[in-house]
Amino acid sequence: MNQCKTFFMIGAGNVAWHLSQALKKANYIPIGVYSRHKTKAEALAEVLNCRAFDSLDNIIESANLFFISVKDDAIADVFEKIRIHAKHSLIVHTAGSVSIDIFKDKTDNYGVLYPLQSFSIKRKLDFSNVPLFVEGNNAETTSLLLNVAENISRHKATILDSEHRKKMHLAAVFASNFTNHCYACAKQLLNESGVSFDAMLPLIDETCRKTHDLSPEEAQTGPAVRYDKNVMAMQESMLQGAKLDIYRCMSRSIHETAIKIEDKNDKLRFEQNQSTRI
Amino acid sequence: MNQCKTFFMIGAGNVAWHLSQALKKANYIPIGVYSRHKTKAEALAEVLNCRAFDSLDNIIESANLFFISVKDDAIADVFEKIRIHAKHSLIVHTAGSVSIDIFKDKTDNYGVLYPLQSFSIKRKLDFSNVPLFVEGNNAETTSLLLNVAENISRHKATILDSEHRKKMHLAAVFASNFTNHCYACAKQLLNESGVSFDAMLPLIDETCRKTHDLSPEEAQTGPAVRYDKNVMAMQESMLQGAKLDIYRCMSRSIHETAIKIEDKNDKLRFEQNQSTRI
Structure with missing residues (x-):
């Protein structure tokens, strides 16, 4: 051995x-x-x-x-x-x-x-x-x-250990399998607009590169994190089936995450104020 | 002017x-x-x-x-x-x-x-x-x-034109905003397993690099595309709230996409067989 x-x-x-x-x-x-x-x-x-x-x-x-x-x-x-x-x-x-x-x-x-x-x-x-x-x-x-x-x-x-590895594997499903499916959805939508998938590669690369420098919460852009209701309603109207479901639950989750971070920052600011007062 | x-x-x-x-x-x-x-x-x-x-x-x-x-x-x-x-x-x-x-x-x-x-x-x-x-x-x-x-x-x-640009912008939401949110979900799950987000970077980079060489449909791996029901049920049991919703609709959409591609390949093979017979 x-x-x-x-x-x-x-x-x-x-x-x-x-x-x-x-x-x-x-x-x-x-x-x-x-x-x-x-x-x-x-x-x-x-x-x-x-x-x-x-x-x-x-x-x-x-x-x-x-x-x-x-x-x-x-x-x-x-x-x-x-x-x-x-x-x-x-x-x-x-x-x-x-x-x-x-x-x-x-x-x-x-x-x-x-x-x-x-x-x-x-x-x-x-x-x-x-x-x-x-x-x-x-x-x-x-x-x-x-x-x-x-x-x-x-x-x-x-x-x-096995329990923590299972959780890490699940994280990898989100970071790899689901991101890859987002690329697949983008490709299908691009087909409908007559634009080649190649045009999307600089954006995909930059979104990936950002993970090396910024936390994904910090790097988040787009209508959902701004909670831009008009754009979101318009974009929903362009979708149906599985892509519409993904759009809805992704947008909700992005918004909820942004609110949690905002609450956390508010709490931090409140605590800092309290300690300043003391 | x-x-x-x-x-x-x-x-x-x-x-x-x-x-x-x-x-x-x-x-x-x-x-x-x-x-x-x-x-x-x-x-x-x-x-x-x-x-x-x-x-x-x-x-x-x-x-x-x-x-x-x-x-x-x-x-x-x-x-x-x-x-x-x-x-x-x-x-x-x-x-x-x-x-x-x-x-x-x-x-x-x-x-x-x-x-x-x-x-x-x-x-x-x-x-x-x-x-x-x-x-x-x-x-x-x-x-x-x-x-x-x-x-x-x-x-x-x-x-x-504006209509096609709207569709392309929607594609960009999938390829950038939603993939970035997948990274955020992965980061939260990694926290629970005590592993640093840095460990995920080579996987994230490779998933991104693949888009330059393979179509996202071709590059898809993981439990959903294999339709590995046991793993999927186990992974669902580890999730709740917004992440569970994302897991479910993503997995269903990955599976549906795989079936469509399989059907298309079957149809191609059938047509090739037909033309060989003629």
Whole structure:
């Protein structure tokens, strides 16, 4: 267990694709790749220069590290099939919303390594820039996972338990999946106005860049934060269906957030006045 | 009218701040700045090296170009007060959702110059990277506005009428204001998990960068596009109030969009099969 130098990758999807290559780059030795889709397993195995498997029944090899990087619902099933080969290994899943307890009482050494990033096989990505969150079932596995994390990312890895990781994953859904859907809605609306989506890119870039300098509450602009009722009513009249629902609950939430901040500032000012009086 | 070389800026807010400096940089001569907030008018006037006004009654100067860059509801009022000084000028507002007709039958030469960007006084911004959309009340004013646009931005300016501009502004609300609010929601959820917002920045950056290479529909990841009911139910149970509403309508809209794309692909495959058979 002290020498985590070989790994087996269960899964060949977006996360497995990028994680396994980052591991290889950090001198971890790939033993095999499994995917139920043969072509996917073969594509990743070719890149890693190791064996490909499309059935878990054929696997006889073991490794120091078994990464399970399949969809959430399939983790328990694939684990059952590999646990005999992995009983002396460290078993690790990579899911944000699955508890570490999925392995509890079933094997000795297990944990989670969650990369906070949106991966696409089609896109190159600098894995050293991915923040990693780890959890082990005991101090030794946690320490081993921190060590793996340090070897593949320049970000300082963070120990995070399953409950907090679930909440962070939910935050990532808002920051990535929902923002991306906002882009999709914008693209559809631009189509209706005959303007290319490319025209929107400087705005999208700047909105993103602002997060590095200003808090999102501070950076908020537009009709909802100003509570510009005329513009909002006019914009609602241009929408229907799902986009109208999004417009309404987003605008309400932006307005409520702005009021909370205003109240907080008022309270601060009041308290400052009180303390000045005293 | 042929020589649009002097300008007067009505407003000293986010747009006025950046636009007037871009104009000066392109050798337009600032005559004055008006804001009802004296300090704001003075701050911008100092940068531009021109006179500051906090009352429209004092203005006697004129300029080739009058830019009205105040909040939507105030455009008509400030125009009434300056029209006498601006009767031989080109009057331009900069609002996405206000029709050019706000000036109709009230002056001879008028138009709109709409910069598609989210401006903050606090942030430096390369104005030459801002896409500009113009509309004039006749061919001459349109041509003059195109010329101004060419001088201040390296993007090719686009002629766009008021109805299409309104739709584009709505698209910008989705792509900028709503994505920014998603960041704000993520930040609040991260606070609950004890993780710093900084950890989310590589994910936010990558989600933004993807828009340059993939269509947002293609780039979509996460539980909603996979329609992962277990994760979605679990995540809903962690939310309440406005964030729960956003989660629900966003997830439904992401799923509906994915189905539409799937249907379209199915239809394409069917049609390809049909044509192969023929």
